[in-house]
Amino acid sequence: MADVLIVGGGPAGMMTGYLLARAGISTKVIEKHADFFRDFRGDTVHPSTMEILDQLGLLRDFLSRPHNRIDSARIAIENREYTIGDLSHLDTPAPFIAMMPQWDFLDFLRDHATELPTFALTMEEPVAGFVEQGGRIAGVRYRSGREERAGRLVVAADGRSSLVRATGMLKVESLGAPMDVLWFRLPKVSDGGEALRGSVAQGRMAVLIDRDTYWQAAYLIPKGTAGTVIGRGMEWLRSEMQKAFLDLDLSGEVLKSREELHLLTVSLDRLIEWSRPGLLAIGDAAHAMSPIGGIGINLAIQDAVATANILAAPLARGEAVDHLLSKVQERRLLPTRLIQAGQKAAQDNVIGRVLGGGPVRAPALVKLLDRFPLLRRIPGRLIGLGVRRERVRSPDAFSTA
Numbered sequence: 001m002a003d004v005l006i007v008g009g010g011p012a013g014m015m016t017g018y019l020l021a022r023a024g025i026s027t028k029v030i031e032k033h034a035d036f037f038r039d040f041r042g043d044t045v046h047p048s049t050m051e052i053l054d055q056l057g058l059l060r061d062f063l064s065r066p067h068n069r070i071d072s073a074r075i076a077i078e079n080r081e082y083t084i085g086d087l088s089h090l091d092t093p094a095p096f097i098a099m100m101p102q103w104d105f106l107d108f109l110r111d112h113a114t115e116l117p118t119f120a121l122t123m124e125e126p127v128a129g130f131v132e133q134g135g136r137i138a139g140v141r142y143r144s145g146r147e148e149r150a151g152r153l154v155v156a157a158d159g160r161s162s163l164v165r166a167t168g169m170l171k172v173e174s175l176g177a178p179m180d181v182l183w184f185r186l187p188k189v190s191d192g193g194e195a196l197r198g199s200v201a202q203g204r205m206a207v208l209i210d211r212d213t214y215w216q217a218a219y220l221i222p223k224g225t226a227g228t229v230i231g232r233g234m235e236w237l238r239s240e241m242q243k244a245f246l247d248l249d250l251s252g253e254v255l256k257s258r259e260e261l262h263l264l265t266v267s268l269d270r271l272i273e274w275s276r277p278g279l280l281a282i283g284d285a286a287h288a289m290s291p292i293g294g295i296g297i298n299l300a301i302q303d304a305v306a307t308a309n310i311l312a313a314p315l316a317r318g319e320a321v322d323h324l325l326s327k328v329q330e331r332r333l334l335p336t337r338l339i340q341a342g343q344k345a346a347q348d349n350v351i352g353r354v355l356g357g358g359p360v361r362a363p364a365l366v367k368l369l370d371r372f373p374l375l376r377r378i379p380g381r382l383i384g385l386g387v388r389r390e391r392v393r394s395p396d397a398f399s400t401a
Contacts, residue, residue, distance in 0.1 A: 002028035002120065003151040003315060005140055007127050008158030009036065011102070012283025012300035014109040015052075016155055019308035021119035022056075024397030025315045026151065029119075030140065032126040032158075036106040043099045043209055043216075044196075044294030047087065047384040049301045050094035055392040059093055062108055068099040068210055070196055072376070073383055077200045077362045079246075084369040086376035087384040095384070099196065099210060102297065116398065129163060130154065130279065136322065137278035152315055154279050155307070157300075160267055162285035170281060174269040175344050177290060178352035179205075179220045181264040182229070184255065186215040186241065186248060199244035200350075203357045206244040215248075217241065218264075218291070222355045226263050234258070266290055268343060270336060275325035282307055282328065287336045290343040292351075298386060299339065306331045308394035316395060335387040 004020055006013045009031030017029040045067075053059040073085030087095050113119045131139035131147050139149035156164045164170040188210070197208040205220040219240065221229045229237075234255045242250050270287035274280060283300035310327050314320075354360055369376050 001149055001151050002026045004028070004153045004155060005030060005148065005150040006155040006157055007140060007163065008156065008283075008285065009033075009106065009110075009121065009123070010157060010159055010283060010300065011105070011109075011297045012285070012304050013155070013157030014106055014113065015301050015304035016157060016282065016307050017119060017121070018109055018113040018116070019304060019392070019394050020312055020315065021113060021116040022398065023308065023312035023316050023395045024118055025312065026118050027120070029113075029121045030125055030127055031121065031123050034124040036103040036110075043101055044297065045098040045100055045105060046295070046298040046386070047090055047092045047094050047096065048386050048389045049298045050098065051092050051385075051389065052301060052305055052392060054093040058108075058112060061112075063094065063098070065100065065104060065108060066212070067104075069096040070099060071096040073379065075198050075200065075366065077366070078360055079199075079201070080362070082362060082366050082370040083373075083376060084366055085379040085383050086373065087380040089377050090381060090384050092385065097196075097294075097384070101211065105297070118397075127158070127163065129167065130169070135277060137276065150278070153311070153321060156279060156281040156285045157283045157304075159284040160288035162281060164271070164279070164281050164285060169279075170274070170276065171272045172269050173272050174267070175340060176347075177266040177268045178223050178347050179355055180223055180226060180266050181291065182219045182221060182226070182237075183262040183264055184217050184219075184260050185211075186217045186250070187252070187254060188213070188215045189247075189249065197245065200354060200360060201244065202360045203355065204240055204244060205351060205354055206241060208245060220351065220355060223266070230258055230261060264291070268340060268347070270340065273326075274329040277322045277325075280307065280325045280328060282332075286329075286332075287340065289340065290347060292343045292346050293339075293383060295339055295343075295386070299336065302335070302386065302388075302390045303328070303332050305390035305392055305394075309390065309392070312394035316397065331388075338387050 003026040006029045017027050020027040071088040126143040127140045128143040129141045130137050141147050199206045207218040209216040238250050238255045267288040268290045274286045282303040289296040
């Protein structure tokens with residue numbers, strides 16, 4: 001019997017599993033899929049996350065794996081590019097954003113976690129519910145009907161469709177989102193430019209993410225209009241992307257079938273309470289983030305570090321931790337609220353207006369940041385390091401120092 005069962009093998013689940021196992025706690029991560037490959041997941045690993053990897057002695061190995069680097073934030077508005085953020089000045093081991101497919105990042109965490117004798121990972125094992133005993137969550141129930149008990153704690157890190165949400169076990173507060181996203185692949189030339197490109201024009205917003213051999217493309221649409229937009233046809237969508245990125249070659253067999261499109265339903269919300277006896281929710285399970293800023297992975301990693309900082313030592317000593325679970329929310333609620341407030345402001349004041357067909361003009365702040373390089377350090381710091389970034393303080397039971 002594992003002391004801690006973690007439902008979900010995403011960034012929050014895998015990092016929490018690694019940190020708790022590193023502290024000598026018997027930990028099992030349960031992932032419902034057969035692998036980590038999801039073509040339309042985020043890629044942005046921010047400096048705050050790479051600080052954590054550096055503190056764990058893992059940064060060199062991480063950076064040895066294929067990735068692209070971005071040290072500035074740019075936005076194209078009506079075919080005019082503005083530089084609005086600079087990360088290169090940050091006093092941190094990796095002052096840039098590493099663009100690495102999330103499945104590669106999760107493979108990286110798995111490779112290091114499985115070296116620990118106290119870590120276990122089960123793949124292709126969907127969890128259907130939780131086992132409750134004596135008023136607390138005591139384990140999980142698999143779709144097969146089999147039950148597994150946790151010695152001490154169950155962690156829900158199973159994303160925005162988490163069981164704690166689907167079953168109403170923990171209540172959700174929705175902040176709303178005016179858009180959804182169509183994801184698809186586009187061909188790229190070898191000199192495709194920046195690893196992350198964006199385009200904003202009247203009625204249209206699009207993003208390209210460099211996948212080395214192709215672009216992962218995102219086309220933003222008004223909330224709930226996927227059927228209408230797709231109904232306009234693939235030729236219309238090709239035309240929209242060509243107007244957004246003039247250098248793309250969309251003349252071949254590109255966007256011919258609706259099966260190439262994947263819909264991401266955007267949510268911006270958070271749980272009112274992140275825990276109950278025996279159960280803690282973190283990452284997207286606790287707070288679904290908008291894709292704005294690519295902050296989701298990094299906020300999940302910060303949640304994982306805070307969870308281990310608060311719980312690992314008591315768990316390693318064999319102490320009860322139910323009374324400590326709320327402290328994770330207390331620690332991580334402020335950054336969650338601030339980031340979500342920023343995302344909501346961007347949604348309401350920029351994205352909603354653009355997708356609504358309103359006139360598009362570069363805001364005065366964007367023009368100011370573009371004109372004065374020194375000012376770009378402020379958003380660069382917020383983008384790169386976030387709010388209340390965590391430092392690893394959980395014990396290492398296997399350190400030879």
